Every structure is written in structure tokens, then in C-alpha cells.
Amino acid sequence: AQSVSQHNHHVILSEAASLELGCNYSYGGTVNLFWYVQYPGQHLQLLLKYFSGDPLVKGIKGFEAEFIKSKFSFNLRKPSVQWSDTAEYFCAVMDTGRRALTFGSGTRLQVQP
């Protein structure tokens, strides 16, 4: 069975600081990888996705993520966070045969002005 680990449960940063959120998954087959964001009081929104090709993917709002197959990782990065990035971030994995997402437990990001 697939599992997804997000090791940072709560991250507090000041504005303009750089962000890296860790995500590791366990599944040996072909996977699609996603980061979703949930702003306070809002629904889950897709931030970025990796299906194939260039392992460095860019998403909305200046976020990017790098797929490192040998490490089973898909870490999320942003060079300079803003107060409006305060939200919960979820990493998710889909094995291409199953079509359903397995989520990590989420990382709550708090950006202080």
C-alpha cells in the first residue's frame, strides 16, 4: 500500500524567508505526484503536479517542487514566502493504475509579517 510522509507538521517563517517542505512516499511503481494547498476556510486547491518529464515542476504563486526518484521524494519549495502563503499544504501520490490519491498528513505553514 502507498503511504506519504510529511515530516514537518507545523512551520513558522517570517516573510521573505525561503521555504522547503518535505514529502516522501512509499511505492515502487509509477506515480503521479501532487501538492495541494488549503487556505483558511477554503477548499483544497491544486498547487502543482508531476506526471513525467522534467523532475523540477513549477506551480502557481511561485511554488516549485522537485521529484527525486531515488529518494522517493517530492519536496515543495518557494524562495520567498509571503503572509498570504499561510495555509496547510498536502502532498499526495497517485499510482497510475489506481487513480485515487493518497495524502500525507499535511504541513501547516504560518508566515509572520
Next chain:
Amino acid sequence: DTGVSQDPRHKITKRGQNVTFRCDPISEHNRLYWYRQTLGQGPEFLTYFQNEAQLEKSRLLSDRFSAERPKGSFSTLEIQRTEQGDSAMYLCASSSSGATGNTIYFGEGSWLTVV
């Protein structure tokens, strides 16, 4: 708004009562998913439909839970004899079977509180 819509957004019910949630997916999407999310956790998969066929059910979906998608469009999730442990947000999501079929879009969720 042409996203995934869910109704009701909030439901408070007494233990032992039945509740039903409705989900209307994005109109051209033939896949529909139900997830459950509790505070501090990521969404957990419950079940998945392709058109009207229910293709997969999680072990989390006890016999008190039933989901239907009778005409391959909207779906309902019913919880019978609710328990306090059923209190959670129930999320519906949809995707297409086309080239972007692996991108799943979520609704705003239905909060259930069992008292």
C-alpha cells in the same frame, strides 16, 4: 461557478440519525471520489466512481456508509446510525478520463458534527 459543489456545507446531527450528502462534480468529469478529513489529518480515501460504477471502496467505509451515483452525474453519500466518530469533513472530488484525468479537483466539503 463550475467547480465541484457539495451540499449541505454544514450538518449537525444527533447520534443515531442518518445523514446524506450530495456532490455535483464538474460537468464533463466522469470520475467522482469521496474522501474524509479530520482535523490535523490529510484527506482519507473512501470510495471512487467511474460513471455510475463504484470501482473501489476503502476499509474505512463501514456498512453504515453507502455511496451512489445512479446516473453517472451527481453522487450521494449516506451515513446511517451516525456515531460521534463520524464527525469530520466529507470531501467530494472529480476528474476526467482524458489527458488530464490524473488531476483531481475538490469541492469545499461538507462538515458533519455528530452530537
